Amino acid sequence: MKAVKPNTKNTGDGLKLLQSLKTDSAALVFFDPQYRAIMDQLKYGNEGSRQHQRFEMPQMTTPQIRKFAAEIMRVLQPSGHAVMWMDKFVLCTYGAAPIFPLDWTVDLVTWDKMKIGMGYRTRRRGEYVLICQKPPRRAKGIWIDHAIPDVWPEKKNSEHPHSKPYDLQKRILLAVTSPGDLVVDPCAGGYGVLKICLETGRKFMGCDVASIKPGRGNTKASTNTRKERKMATGKKRRAHPPYSVMMTSKPKHQGPGRRGKNQGKRFAKRAPAPVSIGKRARYY
Numbered sequence: 001m002k003a004v005k006p007n008t009k010n011t012g013d014g015l016k017l018l019q020s021l022k023t024d025s026a027a028l029v030f031f032d033p034q035y036r037a038i039m040d041q042l043k044y045g046n047e048g049s050r051q052h053q054r055f056e057m058p059q060m061t062t063p064q065i066r067k068f069a070a071e072i073m074r075v076l077q078p079s080g081h082a083v084m085w086m087d088k089f090v091l092c093t094y095g096a097a098p099i100f101p102l103d104w105t106v107d108l109v110t111w112d113k114m115k116i117g118m119g120y121r122t123r124r125r126g127e128y129v130l131i132c133q134k135p136p137r138r139a140k141g142i143w144i145d146h147a148i149p150d151v152w153p154e155k156k157n158s159e160h161p162h163s164k165p166y167d168l169q170k171r172i173l174l175a176v177t178s179p180g181d182l183v184v185d186p187c188a189g190g191y192g193v194l195k196i197c198l199e200t201g202r203k204f205m206g207c208d209v210a211s212i213k214p215g216r217g218n219t220k221a222s223t224n225t226r227k228e229r230k231m232a233t234g235k236k237r238r239a240h241p242p243y244s245v246m247m248t249s250k251p252k253h254q255g256p257g258r259r260g261k262n263q264g265k266r267f268a269k270r271a272p273a274p275v276s277i278g279k280r281a282r283y284y
């Protein structure tokens with residue numbers, strides 16, 4: 001990896017970037033790893049078509065994620081924060097415990113993506129951001145914004161297939177850092193955190209092993225066109241007959257005796273169509 005420059009998009013291994021940083025130097029680390037475990041466990045049957053971008057993205061194994069976490073713990077200054085993104089699967093399976101020490105957990109925010117996703121039972125609409133603090137843990141004088149709700153609705157942007165909510169990340173950053181503080185994002189994806197740092201005067205150090213063209217990110221991951229659905233399920237759509245056939249053929253329900261002796265009675269009793277009288281319509 002080339003020398004990492006601050007406030008730029010660096011390409012390379014996030015672990016090496018973390019190893020190059022001084023101990024106790026960062027006020028905040030955003031950690032959004034690409035969990036391989038999710039791909040292995042939650043097979044929805046369309047990994048190769050609808051989610052091809054996610055599939056192509058460099059994945060991170062659990063031991064690798066733990067190595068990142070160990071470096072993040074070293075790099076954080078006392079009372080500094082690590083903000084870790086996870087979905088329901090990771091939250092329920094691992095929580096923070098095997099990654100950061102359990103007693104580092106100080107809060108959890110649910111990101112409501114305002115768009116329904118997949119799921120075998122309920123369908124996903126949220127992701128979670130676990131907020132951990134290096135000891136000594138305290139909020140007073142360190143977390144200065146007390147108006148952030150713990151359920152945060154924000155639409156996903158299209159910078160990257162996994163881009164995280166810009167406004168929520170900005171609020172968290174402003175709540176726990178001051179201008180000039182070092183903010184680290186070792187798996188930067190679409191570099192939303194870099195943008196926030198440039199806007200707010202924080203020093204950014206971050207990288208990603210892959211580079212994804214801006215604007216392409218969300219297209220395939222969320223389009224879910226009919227063609228893609230067909231590819232995913234293998235089911236054929238029922239084709240409509242040509243318009244000329246539809247107009248000439250008898251509708252099925254009007255065949256003789258299909259509704260038995262009561263056929264037509266229901267319709268006979270129905271009230272006639274409303275007649276418009278001025279602005280109001282009335283039945284008579």
Ligand SMILES: C[S@@+](CC[C@H](N)C(=O)[O-])C[C@H]1O[C@@H](n2cnc3c(N)ncnc32)[C@H](O)[C@@H]1O
Binds near residue numbers: 189
């Ligand atoms: C979940 S995405 C991050 C999305 C990002 N937080 C955003 O808002 O756009 C995870 C990223 O980790 C990157 N990644 C995987 N292995 C990596 C490694 N060893 N070092 C740095 N980045 C890595 C992937 O390329 C992917 O872009």
